[in-house]
Amino acid sequence: MNFVSFEFAAFLAVVYVLHWSCRYAGTRKWLLTIASYVFYAVWNWRFCFLMLFVTVNAFAAGQMLGRSTCRRRTVLLAASIGIDLAILGFFKYYDFFLSNVAAALADLGVPANLTVMRIILPVGISFYTFHAISYVVDVYRGKVEPVPSFVNIALYISFFPQLIAGPIVRASFIMPQIRQPRSFSPAQQAIGVRVLLRGFIYKAAISDTLAQIADPVFAHVDQYDAHALLTATVAFYGQIYFDFAGYSSMAIGTARLFGYRFPPNFNYPYRAASVTEFWRRWHMSLSFWLRDYLYIPLGGNRGGALFVCRNLMITMLLGGLWHGAAWNYVVWGALHGVGLCANKLWREVRRRFPAPIDMHDGSYVAAVVLTQLWITLAWVFFRCDSAAQATEVLAAILGLRPHPGAAVLPVEGLILAVIGIDHTLGSVRLRLSRSPRWAGALAWSGLGALFALGLAAMPVVQKPFIYFQF
Amino acid sequence: MQGNEHPGQGSRRTQPDLPMKTLACLLLGAAIVGLYHLLPRTHPGRPFRVALLVLGGFILTQGGLSAAIVGLGLVPKGPFHDLLHELTDYEGDWPVVLLIGSSFTEAGIDPDTLAGALANSGRAAAVQRLAVGGAPHLERLYYVKDYLAHAKRKPKLVLFEIAGGYDSAPLYQVHQMRFSDRMVAMMDGSSAWWALRWLAGADRLGLSQRFGLGSEILSQLALHIGHIGFFWNSAPVHGGATYDAGGSPPPTRFSDHDTAELLEQAAAARDLKPDWPPEVPTRWMGAFLAEEIATLQRDGVERFAFYSVPSMQGANAAYARRFCAAMTRFACINGEDPELLIQLQHGADWYDYDHLKGAGRELFTSWLGDRLVEMGVWP
Numbered sequence: 001m002n003f004v005s006f007e008f009a010a011f012l013a014v015v016y017v018l019h020w021s022c023r024y025a026g027t028r029k030w031l032l033t034i035a036s037y038v039f040y041a042v043w044n045w046r047f048c049f050l051m052l053f054v055t056v057n058a059f060a061a062g063q064m065l066g067r068s069t070c071r072r073r074t075v076l077l078a079a080s081i082g083i084d085l086a087i088l089g090f091f092k093y094y095d096f097f098l099s100n101v102a103a104a105l106a107d108l109g110v111p112a113n114l115t116v117m118r119i120i121l122p123v124g125i126s127f128y129t130f131h132a133i134s135y136v137v138d139v140y141r142g143k144v145e146p147v148p149s150f151v152n153i154a155l156y157i158s159f160f161p162q163l164i165a166g167p168i169v170r171a172s173f174i175m176p177q178i179r180q181p182r183s184f185s186p187a188q189q190a191i192g193v194r195v196l197l198r199g200f201i202y203k204a205a206i207s208d209t210l211a212q213i214a215d216p217v218f219a220h221v222d223q224y225d226a227h228a229l230l231t232a233t234v235a236f237y238g239q240i241y242f243d244f245a246g247y248s249s250m251a252i253g254t255a256r257l258f259g260y261r262f263p264p265n266f267n268y269p270y271r272a273a274s275v276t277e278f279w280r281r282w283h284m285s286l287s288f289w290l291r292d293y294l295y296i297p298l299g300g301n302r303g304g305a306l307f308v309c310r311n312l313m314i315t316m317l318l319g320g321l322w323h324g325a326a327w328n329y330v331v332w333g334a335l336h337g338v339g340l341c342a343n344k345l346w347r348e349v350r351r352r353f354p355a356p357i358d359m360h361d362g363s364y365v366a367a368v369v370l371t372q373l374w375i376t377l378a379w380v381f382f383r384c385d386s387a388a389q390a391t392e393v394l395a396a397i398l399g400l401r402p403h404p405g406a407a408v409l410p411v412e413g414l415i416l417a418v419i420g421i422d423h424t425l426g427s428v429r430l431r432l433s434r435s436p437r438w439a440g441a442l443a444w445s446g447l448g449a450l451f452a453l454g455l456a457a458m459p460v461v462q463k464p465f466i467y468f469q470f
Numbered sequence: 471m472q473g474n475e476h477p478g479q480g481s482r483r484t485q486p487d488l489p490m491k492t493l494a495c496l497l498l499g500a501a502i503v504g505l506y507h508l509l510p511r512t513h514p515g516r517p518f519r520v521a522l523l524v525l526g527g528f529i530l531t532q533g534g535l536s537a538a539i540v541g542l543g544l545v546p547k548g549p550f551h552d553l554l555h556e557l558t559d560y561e562g563d564w565p566v567v568l569l570i571g572s573s574f575t576e577a578g579i580d581p582d583t584l585a586g587a588l589a590n591s592g593r594a595a596a597v598q599r600l601a602v603g604g605a606p607h608l609e610r611l612y613y614v615k616d617y618l619a620h621a622k623r624k625p626k627l628v629l630f631e632i633a634g635g636y637d638s639a640p641l642y643q644v645h646q647m648r649f650s651d652r653m654v655a656m657m658d659g660s661s662a663w664w665a666l667r668w669l670a671g672a673d674r675l676g677l678s679q680r681f682g683l684g685s686e687i688l689s690q691l692a693l694h695i696g697h698i699g700f701f702w703n704s705a706p707v708h709g710g711a712t713y714d715a716g717g718s719p720p721p722t723r724f725s726d727h728d729t730a731e732l733l734e735q736a737a738a739a740r741d742l743k744p745d746w747p748p749e750v751p752t753r754w755m756g757a758f759l760a761e762e763i764a765t766l767q768r769d770g771v772e773r774f775a776f777y778s779v780p781s782m783q784g785a786n787a788a789y790a791r792r793f794c795a796a797m798t799r800f801a802c803i804n805g806e807d808p809e810l811l812i813q814l815q816h817g818a819d820w821y822d823y824d825h826l827k828g829a830g831r832e833l834f835t836s837w838l839g840d841r842l843v844e845m846g847v848w849p
Contacts, residue, residue: 425507448527
């Protein structure tokens with residue numbers, strides 16, 4: 001169920017009314033859990049059982065961890081995470097692994113008859129398994145108490161705003177909210193509506209418009225000239241931001257309507273002056289998850305520069321693979337890993353050899369430009385169907401290979417201007433708590449007006465969110 | 471599909487005329503995002519007041535959008551758009567004969583041939599064909615109004631196609647193409663009213679079907695009123711639009727023997743399709759036609775007639791027979807003429823069971839022209 005669809009609007013309206021009509025907090029939690037399973041079943045009801053199994057695994061592990069001794073706890077943790085990763089691995093990576101093994105064996109001249117199973121990838125599996133892992137690890141680390149109520153865990157893992165594409169909300173963050181009864185607050189509702197509208201505008205009015213530029217070109221890379229490929233790359237650079245930030249905003253706004261506060265997932269990432277900063281602003285819930293549950297257990301920043309770079313590369317390679325079972329995602333992750341390592345080493349150099357003169361402003365702009373060029377380069381691998389296609393696109397853009405073909409209107413400047421408007425004005429915060437009455441009226445009627453404009457500017461049929469495929 | 475219209479026609483989509491449309495939408499998107507960020511953040515205050523303010527802003531903007539759309543001369547872009555552009559531009563001296571129908575007419579009648587046949591009577595005419603595959607009655611009426619509003623020369627004679635499938639299940643195609651840009655574009659208040667009226671009176675519909683269809687109608691009405699997707703799915707009224715008509719389905723190959731046999735069976739058929747109402751035309755259809763005719767009369771149309779295109783499907787033939795038998799007010803020309811059918815017994819004349827092509831189309835068109843003259847419809 002696409003968030004920008006009539007079906008979702010109707011679903012949300014019904015669940016919203018029922019939720020706030022319920023008198024008891026327990027009933028509300030059951031209602032939200034059932035609604036979330038219905039939401040998931042609309043895509044494929046069979047996989048509800050898989051999600052239920054992941055939930056039972058997390059719940060049981062949490063209960064047992066609460067009662068176990070020190071040594072047994074580690075075994076329990078490993079078993080529970082192992083089950084989650086096995087599920088994720090089977091559904092997401094089995095075919096990828098098998099086809100690569102077959103290809104490698106074929107290269108070696110070993111005949112192998114390995115049958116690819118063409119397994120259906122359950123929507124949102126990457127997200128709900130990470131939620132489950134987050135809960136079990138947080139219980140293990142003592143950050144959250146084992147939850148005695150099954151519905152609390154079920155709601156945490158299946159809550160429909162974050163079920164399909166995040167944000168990946170930590171158990172330690174959301175469990176206290178699930179435990180406490182949610183109360184209806186006009187201020188909370190207002191924030192929810194506002195954030196929801198922002199996501200709608202991002203997705204409907206901008207992302208899908210940019211898709212009209214990027215999609216046709218990336219679908220037939222060989223038919224377009226180098227400048228068209230550049231335009232499409234810049235369009236995708238904008239599209240993925242507005243698409244995913246839009247989705248996240250809608251998820252956060254929707255959760256807020258039910259009284260739940262999610263952490264922010266985006267903070268104007270194209271202002272980042274380093275890849276490190278980029279990951280503090282982009283898909284923050286994933287990057288912090290990877291940091292806390294993968295990077296730090298690997299050793300994190302402790303140790304020498306090479307050791308740290310090793311940890312960064314492992315984290316980003318796995319992060320790339322988490323996005324999709326394909327080599328282009330691995331390359332994308334590797335490029336980000338290289339960017340992180342480069343930044344780490346650069347900071348080390350700057351610490352040891354401070355710049356003789358203050359060139360703060362100029363270097364900042366240069367750093368932003370350089371970082372964004374690197375990010376854009378990585379997005380090409382993310383968007384293309386294969387690493388080979390990405391190489392073709394980059395070679396054409398960089399003029400390394402002639403690439404004749406059709407042209408498109410060069411709108412890169414306009415696309416960057418749209419991103420610039422968003423990133424610049426987004427940080428302007430006008431607060432009107434003591435402002436005249438008309439300002440409040442303007443703010444609220446303005447929201448209605450923007451919704452109307454957004455509706456007119458969106459294509460009738462919406463494209464699914466990009467991150468729904470992960 | 472019901473099997474009596476061009477399959478696939480309904481699902482065609484308008485192609486955004488990139489890149490200028492993209493550019494315009496991008497600029498609008500930028501403005502919306504900028505305004506969003508500039509809106510002051512304030513405490514909600516009383517929820518009722520806030521809701522009223524949001525609704526007020528929404529309605530005012532919708533009003534502004536409506537005015538802007540009218541001012542810019544934008545109309546929904548779809549298969550009718552280019553057609554209307556061409557038809558409404560006619561400024562010649564000859565009186566206009568307008569054919570209103572679906573793919574049966576689109577495939578089965580050649581306007582030039584019909585104009586030639588009418589000219590043989592001594593009075594030349596400009597024949598215009600307002601017919602698009604898969605167009606339900608509601609969509610046709612919507613664009614008839616559009617046509618009348620913009621036509622430089624109003625028609626003198628209007629000919630309506632008779633088609634059992636469209637008449638008996640007027641919401642079938644609407645449901646098939648639900649939430650498409652085409653259906654959202656035509657679902658104005660009048661279309662929704664006629665659709666709901668049909669729903670209220672239709673037999674053999676379960677409560678859940680009525681509820682489902684009713685929700686679809688009202689939702690599409692809301693989307694239409696909300697101008698949803700209008701900037702993508704619109705074009706200047708006198709500008710061209712790119713519409714992907716899609717490839718036609720491959721033609722069905724009939725042998726001459728099979729054609730003759732099927733036509734014979736169709737001529738002998740007496741029964742309608744089991745899910746069609748036995749009353750021909752239905753009360754709804756009668757009222758709808760009265761509305762359509764009254765609309766045309768208000769714009770000076772004086773003469774009306776009905777016609778059916780020959781079909782190899784018995785139910786269609788039987789329906790046309792019953793329709794013409796019931797139609798006493800206006801001339802009704804049934805394409806199931808025995809002599810005509812004998813001449814159409816060549817497989818090469820038929821695209822599929824219901825659509826003519828090539829020589830068959832020419833033959834039927836000439837025959838129709840002769841009947842219009844003979845019956846005094848075209849004096």
